[in-house]
Amino acid sequence: MLSFPGCFLSCNHCHVIPEQELKAHILPLTNVAFDKPGSRFLTGSYDRTCRVWDTASGTELHTLEGHRNVVYAVAFNNPYGDKIATGSFDKTCKLWCAETGKCFHTFRGHMAEIVCLAFNPQSTLVATGSMDSTAKLWDVESGEEVATLTGHTAEVLSLCFNTVGSQLLTGSFDHTVAIWDVESARRVHTLTGHRGEISNVQFNWDCSLIVTGSMDKTCRLWEAISGKCVAILVGHKEEVLDVCFDLSGRFIATASADGTARVFSAATFECLVTFEGHDGEISKVCFSPQGSRVLTASSDKTARLWDVQSGVCLQILEGHIDEIFSCVFNYEGDTIITGSKDNTCRIWY
Template sequence: MRALQAHILPLTNVAFNKSGSSFITGSYDRTCKIWDTASGEELHTLEGHKNVVYAIAFNNPYGDRVATGSFDKTCKLWSAETGKCFYTFRGHTAEIVCLAFNPQSTLVATGSMDTTAKLWDVGSGEEVSTLAGHFAEIISLSFNTTGDRLVTGSFDHTAILWDVPSGRKVHVLTGHRGEISCVQFNWDCSLIATASLDKTCKVWDANNGQCLATLLGHNDEVLDVCFNYTGQLIATASADGTSRVFSAETFQSLCQLEGHNGEISKVCFNPQGSRVLTASVDKMARVWCVNTGVCLQVLEGHSDEIFSCAFNYEGDTIITGSKDNTCRIWH
């Protein structure tokens, strides 16, 4: 384990490039930093935002670009190799809180507190379209693997499925009774999962927009949801301090991951689908066995809440980002 004194203020997010050779951290100190995973050395500091850098992403699988979304209402596109800023995307009228590259790395989608999402051209730096239709902030967004659909999740209790080429609304996913905290496609683009503060997750048919199932069991807000890489499993993270794994085929609960002493803000699978990683306000991250629900590892050392975590592509390295201003690399 290596602890990196990453920033002078708390971290907001961490993310690996596809190979796991480098990773990025965003922070309240208004910067994003690029790190070498093996050595722990800082490669670049991406400076220029005038407020918190909240949303960050590599353009995986390529990994030669980084996008940063900030409370200063702009998104910036950077070279991961030189740290140079290519473009500043201006147009949102409130904080940017989520972003993603399409799989082809030709577009960046940004979601904002101004209730809109915008699509930006990576090559030209121009705005391609504004996706308007939500009535409250957009908190999460996800492209499908072909890049022709984008789903946005909002505090207006709905998710909207958009056609990327035309910028048109395809389906409005209605049924949640609370703000949506997270939206995600499965790998073959057939399903969408939504997590909500109404204590449930819902699974939707991405083709017709119908709700297929409501995943029950949590007794507090669900803060994160994800599919494993093959799309057969769904993991949830809740403010009730537990995580659950569900079958994406039968929608039955397969196991409950119990052991944290506080809300779990992030959950993710390793690429192999055999492990689940959770990050909690209890200052710890945990690694769990998907099949048994047994906790295999407790990652201790942070001195404040952990609100970001990620596996590398091999599944043998984990990074965690904390309010204690550090990130840690676990091998």
């Protein structure tokens, strides 16, 4: 199943990155995720499976089978890494043993496709977001449903726990974001103001700020405590498809259907740099753990690595033969995984 194309990519601004292709699935990939050390990663697919891989060797460790439709959302319970959650278009979420591939629980209750999920930091809960306009909280130990978070009037497409696990964000196609108190399962604030569907939501590291990206071509920055909008980040000419903080919480990266990505200051709200070069929409953006690099994935079949300070493209990650819609750094920031509609993922060192 493995092929090593012997492809070495270089450019004028950076070192050479050897790359390894994994013919991971028989149908397109949906998402990829690392465990915290970066020694293993997950791939979800339209082929109804999730696969667990050894990063160093590219060896498949487990195939997680049992879903009856697309496996769309996948995650390790970092920092522990001993459990895996998979969310599917079959309306269920499954909890697996990362070591053996055994299924511990199947979480049933959603009335439509599950499209996002997350473990809380303590690894005691899994949150799932669904096309049925709800999010649910599930008990990892018992497999029981803890709460259903209702109030959105359209699909819940993104969710995020804060770093202490006391609050959960849900972003919806109803143009709003909700902040939930996890213990009581009550809505604390509704963040309103966007004029388009919410593409992604994220807390910064100290949980003081929230960033939201929207199809209305803007991002917004919010105070987590008050729910007040403190800034509207503008400049993109098309929908904002992804948004994230760096680990320090000082910078925000945005990805857009206009083919550009931007980095904004979380303090001054100004655009510090615009990354230009992709020939198609950018669906994913993430910072390296050190914050000095930004990685983008595009429908132009490439991923690109950018220098945050200069805006220079350091590396074009070429080789996929269809759009890339997932990309991620490992914890050390020295390995990248890209997942593509071409049924493969690639490991870049």
